[in-house]
Amino acid sequence: MRIPSLRQHATGQAFFTVSGRNFYCGPWGHKTSKAKYKRLVAELLTEDCPDNFAIPKNQLTITNLIDSYARYAKKYYGVGASSEYIRMKPTLKAIRELYGDSLASDFGPKAMKAVREKLATEGDRSRVYINRLTRYIVVLFKYAASEEMTSVTVYQALKTVPPLKLGRTDAHECEKVTPAKVSVVDASLLHMPPVIADMVRFQMLVGCRPGEVCSIKPRMVDKTGDVWEIQLEQHKGKWRGKGRTIYVGPKAQEILEPYLKRDDDSFCFSPQDSERKRRSDKRETPISYGNRPGKSNTNKLTDRKIGDHYTTSSYGRAITRAAEKAGVEHWSPNQSRHYVGTKVRKEHGLEASSCVLGHAKVDVTQIYAEADREKAIGIVKLSG
Numbered sequence: 115m116r117i118p119s120l121r122q123h124a125t126g127q128a129f130f131t132v133s134g135r136n137f138y139c140g141p142w143g144h145k146t147s148k149a150k151y152k153r154l155v156a157e158l159l160t161e162d163c164p165d166n167f168a169i170p171k172n173q174l175t176i177t178n179l180i181d182s183y184a185r186y187a188k189k190y191y192g193v194g195a196s197s198e199y200i201r202m203k204p205t206l207k208a209i210r211e212l213y214g215d216s217l218a219s220d221f222g223p224k225a226m227k228a229v230r231e232k233l234a235t236e237g238d239r240s241r242v243y244i245n246r247l248t249r250y251i252v253v254l255f256k257y258a259a260s261e262e263m264t265s266v267t268v269y270q271a272l273k274t275v276p277p278l279k280l281g282r283t284d285a286h287e288c289e290k291v292t293p294a295k296v297s298v299v300d301a302s303l304l305h306m307p308p309v310i311a312d313m314v315r316f317q318m319l320v321g322c323r324p325g326e327v328c329s330i331k332p333r334m335v336d337k338t339g340d341v342w343e344i345q346l347e348q349h350k351g352k353w354r355g356k357g358r359t360i361y362v363g364p365k366a367q368e369i370l371e372p373y374l375k376r377d378d379d380s381f382c383f384s385p386q387d388s389e390r391k392r393r394s395d396k397r398e399t400p401i402s403y404g405n406r407p408g409k410s411n412t413n414k415l416t417d418r419k420i421g422d423h424y425t426t427s428s429y430g431r432a433i434t435r436a437a438e439k440a441g442v443e444h445w446s447p448n449q450s451r452h453y454v455g456t457k458v459r460k461e462h463g464l465e466a467s468s469c470v471l472g473h474a475k476v477d478v479t480q481i482y483a484e485a486d487r488e489k490a491i492g493i494v495k496l497s498g
Contacts, residue, residue, distance in 0.1 A: 196426060
C-alpha cells in the first residue's frame with residue numbers, strides 16, 4: 115500500500131490521512147510528532163484492512179472485522195477450492211447477515227449460539243459439520259484479539275460455548291466412512307477414463323490422499339531404490355514443517371512408470387491426457403486422413419477449459435460418474451485410502467499403517483481401522 119505522507123495542518127499540527135480520516139501526531143516539525151508518525155505508519159503496514167486502521171474498539175463493527183479477517187485469510191490460506199478460507203465462508207456469511215451492523219465488542223456466547231442455529235437450519239448439515247463451522251467464529255475473534263480489535267475477553271467468552279453433543283441435537287450424524295469395497299471399485303474401473311482408473315489403482319496400492327495423487331510430478335519421484343519414494347512439495351502437514359513421502363512398491367511402479375515420461379514440471383495425471391484418449395477413441399477417420407494429432411488446427415482439445423492436472427473435486431466427480439454408470443453404490447477417493455490403512459493395519463499393525471499413510475500421530479490411524487468382525491466372532495466362539 116502507499117505510505118501516507120506527513121503534512122502540516124492549518125492548526126500547526128503534523129498529520130496524515132488514511133481512508134479519509136486524519137491522524138494527528140503533534141506539533142509540526144517536532145521530533146515527538148515525527149516519532150509518532152513513524153510508529154503509526156509501522157502499525158498501519160501490519161493492517162490487513164487499512165480502512166479499519168485505528169478504529170476504536172467501541173466503534174468497530176462485525177462487518178469491519180470480517181472484511182479485515184477475509185483479507186488476512188485469503189493471503190494466509192489461499193483461495194483454492196479446499197482452503198480454510200473457502201471452508202469458513204458459510205460462517206462469515208451467517209455472522210454478517212445476523213450481526214453485521216453490531217459492534218464486535220458486543221458479540222458474545224448468545225450471539226454465537228444464534229449463528230450456530232442459523233448454520234444448522236440452512237441446508238442438511240451434520241452435527242460434526244455444524245460444530246466445525248461454529249469453531250470458525252472462535253478463530254475469527256482470536257484474530258480480532260491478536261490485532262487488538264476487540265478485548266481478549268470476547269474470545270475467551272466464546273470458548274466457553276460447548277459443541278453440539280451426540281444425541282442432544284436434531285442435527286443428523288455423519289455416516290461412518292468405510293474402506294472402499296474391492297468389488298465396487300472393480301466395477302467402477304470399467305467405466306473410468308484410463309487416467310482416472312490408473313489414479314484409483316495407484317491410490318489403492320500406496321494409500322495416498324486424493325490431493326496427493328493429483329499433485330505428483332516426475333521430479334518428485336526418486337527411483338534409486340527397489341521401493342520408489344515420492345517427496346511431495348505440497349501436503350497436509352507442510353505448514354507444521356513436516357515432510358510427506360509416498361512409498362511406491364513394484365505394482366504401483368508399473369502404473370506410474372508411463373506417466374513419468376514427460377517434463378519434470380508437468381503433472382503425471384492430467385485431464386488433458388484423458389481428453390486426447392477420448393478423442394482418439396471417438397475418431398472414425400483413419401489417422402492417415404484428415405486432421406492428424408499435432409497439426410495446428412487440431413491442437414485445441416475442446417471448447418471446455420481443461421486444466422493441466424486433476425483436483426480433488428474433479429477426481430471425485432469422475433469416480434462418482436463411473437460408479438453411477440456401473441450401477442454400484444457411491445464411493446469416494448478417500449475410501450481408497452481407508453482401504454489401504456485398514457489392510458496394512460490388519461496385516462502389519464497400527465504403527466506400520468501410520469507410516470504408510472503418513473500420519474503425524476498414530477492415534478489418527480484408528481480412524482481407518484475397521485473392526486475385524488470375523489476375527490471377533492471366532493474369538494467369542496472359543497472363549498464362550
